[in-house]
Amino acid sequence: MKLIRALLNWLKxxxxxxxxxxxxxxxxxRSCFGRPIYPAETWEQMYLIGVGSLFLVILTGISAGQGxxxxxxxxxxxxxxxxxxxxxxxxAIVRELGPVLTGLMVAARVASGITxxxxxxxxxxxxxxxxxxxxxPIRKLAAPRLISLIVMLPVLTIICDVIAITGGWLIAIFISxxxxxxxxxxxxxxxxxxxxxxxxxxxxxxxxxxGFIACYKGFTAEGGTKGVGRATTESVVITSITILIGNFxxxxxxxSFLKGYL
Amino acid sequence: xxxxxxxxYSIADRPILKNVSFxxxxxxxxxIMGHSGSGKSTILRLILGLICPDNGEIVVDNCNVCGxxxxxxxxxxxxxxxxxxxxxxxxxxxxxxxxxxxxxxxxRMTMAEIESKVREMLGFxxxxxxxxxxxxxxxxxxxQRRVAIGRALLSTDPxxxxxxxxxxxxxxxxxxxxxxxxNRLAEVKHVTSIVVxxxxxxxxxxxxxxxxIDDGEVAFDGDLKTLRESTEPRVVEFLTPFxxxxxxxxxxxxx
Numbered sequence: 001m002k003l004i005r006a007l008l009n010w011l012k013x014x015x016x017x018x019x020x021x022x023x024x025x026x027x028x029x030r031s032c033f034g035r036p037i038y039p040a041e042t043w044e045q046m047y048l049i050g051v052g053s054l055f056l057v058i059l060t061g062i063s064a065g066q067g068x069x070x071x072x073x074x075x076x077x078x079x080x081x082x083x084x085x086x087x088x089x090x091x092a093i094v095r096e097l098g099p100v101l102t103g104l105m106v107a108a109r110v111a112s113g114i115t116x117x118x119x120x121x122x123x124x125x126x127x128x129x130x131x132x133x134x135x136x137p138i139r140k141l142a143a144p145r146l147i148s149l150i151v152m153l154p155v156l157t158i159i160c161d162v163i164a165i166t167g168g169w170l171i172a173i174f175i176s177x178x179x180x181x182x183x184x185x186x187x188x189x190x191x192x193x194x195x196x197x198x199x200x201x202x203x204x205x206x207x208x209x210x211g212f213i214a215c216y217k218g219f220t221a222e223g224g225t226k227g228v229g230r231a232t233t234e235s236v237v238i239t240s241i242t243i244l245i246g247n248f249x250x251x252x253x254x255x256s257f258l259k260g261y262l
Numbered sequence: 263x264x265x266x267x268x269x270x271y272s273i274a275d276r277p278i279l280k281n282v283s284f285x286x287x288x289x290x291x292x293x294i295m296g297h298s299g300s301g302k303s304t305i306l307r308l309i310l311g312l313i314c315p316d317n318g319e320i321v322v323d324n325c326n327v328c329g330x331x332x333x334x335x336x337x338x339x340x341x342x343x344x345x346x347x348x349x350x351x352x353x354x355x356x357x358x359x360x361x362x363x364x365x366x367x368x369x370r371m372t373m374a375e376i377e378s379k380v381r382e383m384l385g386f387x388x389x390x391x392x393x394x395x396x397x398x399x400x401x402x403x404x405x406q407r408r409v410a411i412g413r414a415l416l417s418t419d420p421x422x423x424x425x426x427x428x429x430x431x432x433x434x435x436x437x438x439x440x441x442x443x444x445n446r447l448a449e450v451k452h453v454t455s456i457v458v459x460x461x462x463x464x465x466x467x468x469x470x471x472x473x474x475i476d477d478g479e480v481a482f483d484g485d486l487k488t489l490r491e492s493t494e495p496r497v498v499e500f501l502t503p504f505x506x507x508x509x510x511x512x513x514x515x516x517x
Contacts, residue, residue: 124348124350124353125346125347125348125350126350126351126352126353128307128310128312128346128350129344129346129350129351129352131310131312131339132310132312132339132342132344133339133363133364133367133417134336134339134340134368135367136332
């Protein structure tokens with residue numbers, strides 16, 4: 001009996017959380033359109049998210065690109081197919097690793113920051129103060145962050161892709177002894193619409209996921225500083241898991257709809 | 263005028279306010295007292311429409327706050343200034359940006375005009391203009407409260423001021439200054455004031471009429487004389503430790 005009651009309570013709270021999540025997502029999407037808009041805040045967030053994450057993304061791109069190129073070139077050499085290194089790099093980096101690694105890096109860096117900032121504002125009544133001034137905190141705080149993430153994540157992914165493929169080129173010419181022309185020709189052959197679309201569609205979705213979960217966790221943080229800390233951790237964990245699971249689902253979806261373009 | 267009519271409010275089936283009714287005519291000040299967690303601050307949040315009651319009516323200047331559209335609620339809020347517990351200043355903005363927040367958000371005034379109004383307001387709340395570029399963290403508790411009062415005043419020229427624990431955690435000098443400022447506002451600007459506090463000694467310096475909330479219910483609503491004579495057990499129990507304060511009540515001088 002106790003077990004059933006506990007289960008029912010859990011289901012009830014789960015349903016309530018889903019309902020809250022749904023209405024919050026509606027509010028958040030709606031707040032991105034219409035007035036008032038906050039261009040200064042959005043610009044500031046774009047700078048913080050974009051420029052702030054640049055070093056991390058470059059570092060990730062170069063190490064992932066060089067590591068992948070080294071692994072692939074050794075395996076391809078066994079089959080006498082070293083010349084295909086550029087093609088495989090594009091498939092691995094542009095379609096998969098670029099978006100996922102950039103998403104995870106930005107999730108770790110930005111999601112925690114957003115949740116902590118909004119959560120701290122909530123626990124010190126600053127969100128209520130905004131409301132008391134007739135300002136919608138979701139429109140003022142969440143919308144600029146969401147828009148910035150949706151815009152900046154694809155940009156950061158492109159940078160990560162370029163750096164990673166360039167890193168692969170360094171391995172190709174210095175270690176695998178493939179000519180630059182061979183490498184870049186192979187790269188160009190695979191830079192087609194389907195691959196580029198997949199590589200840019202994913203970060204768009206990840207940007208929304210990171211912004212949405214980070215803001216939601218911040219706005220619903222409860223229990224003072226301890227609660228804000230917990231919300232911050234949850235925010236990073238949930239965004240990372242969602243990115244990893246979402247990556248598979250998006251890939252499957254694109255394979256189903258754009259097979260002829262890949 | 264602010265009126266609560268049979269207001270009930272609960273969080274997760276735990277009653278916070280039970281059948282609360284009272285009325286505060288325009289221009290009057292009222293101190294709401296009670297133990298910590300008795301539901302005092304909830305009353306202020308209900309007046310602002312930050313939360314909705316389970317049932318009952320909350321009337322602010324003839325408008326029922328419960329169930330109105332967000333747009334109408336915004337209009338009601340424009341007539342209300344709120345000083346939150348601990349000030350709730352925006353910690354990433356400077357003192358100047360905090361005080362001039364409303365003007366920066368809602369008006370097309372130039373920066374020079376806003377700065378001049380901010381400086382004027384800092385003077386009104388008894389603060390030096392030198393702190394205009396400081397961040398809230400760099401101020402003492404008393405200064406933060408006064409900045410918060412300045413921010414509320416410069417927002418909409420409010421007709422109603424709500425203060426949530428304005429003197430809690432302040433040293434005696436800062437407490438005296440904040441109380442004097444609250445009294446001065448009531449006198450000069452004729453605003454309707456509600457001060458929520460559990461500092462009994464301070465309460466008697468800020469108003470002549472009081473409401474005592476005990477366990478979510480109104481245990482007392484009346485003036486000082488009635489309070490002194492009250493035999494209601496909950497009121498007696500609440501005031502017993504402060505009998506000397508009640509006997510020696512006097513209003514402090516304005517700044």
